Amino acid sequence: MDATHWHQRWENNEIGFHEGDVNRYLDQYFTNLNLQQGDTVFVPLCGKTHDIHYLLAQGMRVVGAELSEIAIKQLFDELKLEPEISQHGELLRYQGANLTVWVGDIFALTANELGTINAVYDRAALVALPKPMRIRYTQHLLELTNRAKQLVVVFEYQQSEFSGPPFSVVADELHQHYDAFYQLTLLCKEPLEGGLRGQVPAMNVAWLLS
Template structure:
């Protein structure tokens, strides 16, 4: 699964993964990160998620990484904000008051470019990546955010019944990626209404990752 897959999704507006409202699990569990207002939250592979508006509206600063320029142009249009755009190495930096989005390959984004991160909110990144990329992604995420605490949302289902994305991420796999750097708490595990794309039953798991 390469960059062209996601570029085509956005070009065709084939974005069923985009939610039409802020994620209720973010709203319910974000407080568990115990962040002060003004804290900076990083959203990897953020798209044009309305979760960004929720975070900004609740007094937090936002940083994000996204492959698609189309998604980020739409994000800022939806926010009604005109970003300042600059080039940093291989990445385009879209910036405005309290928001920085880095457009390009997340593996081209480094900690010095990203800046301070107080917490990570991963709803759409880990589940979007095939197994062959997930170990590299989680190691990179820990490095560029200095192992900032995370709120992580995953799906768990029988992968043989449907190809991802979103991919199934077992509790065991979450532990494999993160238990060396965090204390892991499974905050919630619920049946996903309608399953994955209406094709198979799934559970939606909410993880809190804090310093070990």
């Protein structure tokens, strides 16, 4: 699983992972984050998710990180925002209104560049990364956001039945990553209608990390 894989997916418009509407768990559990208007939400590996539209509509400032510049060009087009684009080392920064997206390798992003984060919304990052990278990612996320509270949405399924992505992230693993830093609250666990890719039984699971 490398950067080339994701660049090719976006270049070929193979984006079945992109949801055509706001994620219902974000809509259902956003208030559990207890945020105020003007607070900043970090959305790692954001793509062009409609969840950013939702967060902006709630009065949030949104900061995203995304590997594919194609995705971010489309995101700003769909939001009808003209981005100000600037180069920062290895990363490009797209900025417009209350939205900033860092384009490039998330591991090249620093806490100083990211700024103060009030909450993290992770629907697409953990499940996009194979297990060894998830260890590195969760450690990096803690440093980037100064352990900001999180709303995390993952899949659980029998990993041997599907190679991923999206990958299965079970409760035990989430506790291993985060127990030392957060109280983990299970918000919801329910079957994924139709299964994963229409073939593998799976569960949708939403967590609050506070």
